[in-house]
Amino acid sequence: MAIYREIATQLRDEIGARYISGDLLPSENQLAERFDVNRHTVRRAIDELVQDGLVRRHQGLGCRVVQKPIDYALHDRAAFSHNLNQIGLGLETEVLGRRITVLPDILAEQLALAEGTTVLEVQTRRFIGPDPVCLIRHYLFDLPDDALGGFVEGSLHSYLLQHFDLELQRGSTRLRARMPTFDECNQLAISRGVPVMEVYTRNFCRQTGQLREYSIARSRSDFFEYRVEPKP
Incomplete structure (x- = not known):
């Protein structure tokens, strides 16, 4: 499995277990450091979460968890x-x-x-x-x-x-x-x-x-x- 998909899978599990609507994910820099990858890889992982409707990007603020269905x-x-x-x-x-x-x-x-x-x-x-x-x-x-x-x-x-x-x-x-x-x-x-x-x-x-x-x-x-x- 591609690295960005592995990161997306882990973040998806964490969103379901630990986050509530309105919470901000760590910044791309923080996630890149945590997973020891570059920001481009993190961005692709977050793209997966956005496509799934789990998070939404906000200019200047970051990625916010959307309300659970x-x-x-x-x-x-x-x-x-x-x-x-x-x-x-x-x-x-x-x-x-x-x-x-x-x-x-x-x-x-x-x-x-x-x-x-x-x-x-x-x-x-x-x-x-x-x-x-x-x-x-x-x-x-x-x-x-x-x-x-x-x-x-x-x-x-x-x-x-x-x-x-x-x-x-x-x-x-x-x-x-x-x-x-x-x-x-x-x-x-x-x-x-x-x-x-x-x-x-x-x-x-x-x-x-x-x-x-x-x-x-x-x-x-x-x-x-x-x-x-x-x-x-």
């Missing part, structure tokens, strides 16, 4: 904010845009809806502390055109429950991992080497069983581990 359960409670609050994590919401639009034909076909179906589309970005962690595109059905005029922060699903007595329940969910686009890298503050996890969810009205939302979430794989909980 959040164990996020996919169950019938559809609210992203609520689920994170349940495990003690506050979530901030930024509304990136809202509009009335026609549902893309490919989605209309997948959802067994008529071609040309009009929807209320909302795009949000979610933050945990200062870190952007998730981008979500919400397609909402059978709501007034101005339904979300007052939605500027917090949980979208709580807003729908409070203002429209609409309680959503998660239906089918699909997941896939892929590499991020340049725009997603900028919006989520990640490198091209950190995959995003796409979560496609159908959310139904709990009372009527009617499809009321289709959402596409793109979350940082260095922040989340998804756990599927079977129905009781």
Whole structure:
């Protein structure tokens, strides 16, 4: 095994055992002295950790350990904010845009809806502390055109429950991992080497069983581990 990979493996083990989110790794000079190698070798080892999403480089500061992945359960409670609050994590919401639009034909076909179906589309970005962690595109059905005029922060699903007595329940969910686009890298503050996890969810009205939302979430794989909980 190449020397830099051996160093990366050892540092990876130490990060899991001894470091917490926010800790700084020793400097490249300190690591080079410790492992008796040159700084170029250390830099390649750290590149491996950055690609794995374990550390992030900060100009003038060094390499900081990122937060360990959040164990996020996919169950019938559809609210992203609520689920994170349940495990003690506050979530901030930024509304990136809202509009009335026609549902893309490919989605209309997948959802067994008529071609040309009009929807209320909302795009949000979610933050945990200062870190952007998730981008979500919400397609909402059978709501007034101005339904979300007052939605500027917090949980979208709580807003729908409070203002429209609409309680959503998660239906089918699909997941896939892929590499991020340049725009997603900028919006989520990640490198091209950190995959995003796409979560496609159908959310139904709990009372009527009617499809009321289709959402596409793109979350940082260095922040989340998804756990599927079977129905009781």
